[in-house]
Amino acid sequence: MKRDRTDAIFTALADATRRQVIRALSEQGPATATGLAANLPVTRQAVTKHLSALAEAGLVTATRRGREKLYQISPRPLTDAVSWMADLGGRWDERLAALRDHIAAPRRRR
C-alpha cells in the first residue's frame, strides 16, 4: 500500500466535522450536502467544503443528482487506513515481545 495515500486519508480525517460527515454517510447511506447539513451542526456550505476535501482524499465519491451531488463512502481507502493501523499493531507486538525477551535475558549487559 502506498503510504502517501494513507497520509492524505489521515489528513482528511484530521478534522472533527469531516469525521462526523463520514460517520453520517456510513449511517444514513448516500446523501446530498443539504441532507447531511440537516443533521450536522454546520452550514450546507461548510459541509460541501468538507465533502470536497474528503472526495480529494478518495474517501467519498460523488454522483450528480439534479442540481445537487449525491455523496457516498468509498470503502477502499478506509480499509487501507485500517490495514495500516493493523500493520502498526503487528510491529508493536513484535517489538514488545523482543523487549520482554531483552529484559528477561539473564545478566543482560547494562
Next chain:
Amino acid sequence: MDAVEREVTVPAPPGEVWPAVTQSDEVSAWFGADAQLEVRPGGRGVFRWRDGTERHVVVEDVEPPRRLSFRWLPFQRTAAGEIVLVPSTRVEITLDEVPGGTRVRVVEQPAFSLGSPPARSGGRVLAAIGS
C-alpha cells in the same frame, strides 16, 4: 480512527525497565532498528532499520521511570534513499509496577487525533525539520 494500543508485562521493576526503553543501545536491542535517542523534552532521535529505512522522532514528555512520549516526524528515508511523506504519529510508552514486574503499555496514534498539537510541540517539530 482508533489508536494502536499494546502492552506486555516484563519481569523487572520500572526502574530497571526505564533504561531499556530510553537508552539508545538498549532500545536498539529490541526495537528492530538502530536507535539514537536524546531523551529530554524536545530531544531528537533517529531510527535506522537494517534495510536502510530511516525515521526521525522528536521526544515530547519524559517522566522517569514512568512515561515517555515521542512524535514520529511525517517523512521517512526509504531503503532506496528517497524521502517520502508518511503519517505523523505520536507514541506514548508508560511503565506501571504490577505484581511480578512492570506492565509496559504502548499507545500509538495519528498525531492529529489529539487535536491541534500544542504550539510548543509544533515549534519543536518544525525546528527539527528545519535543522
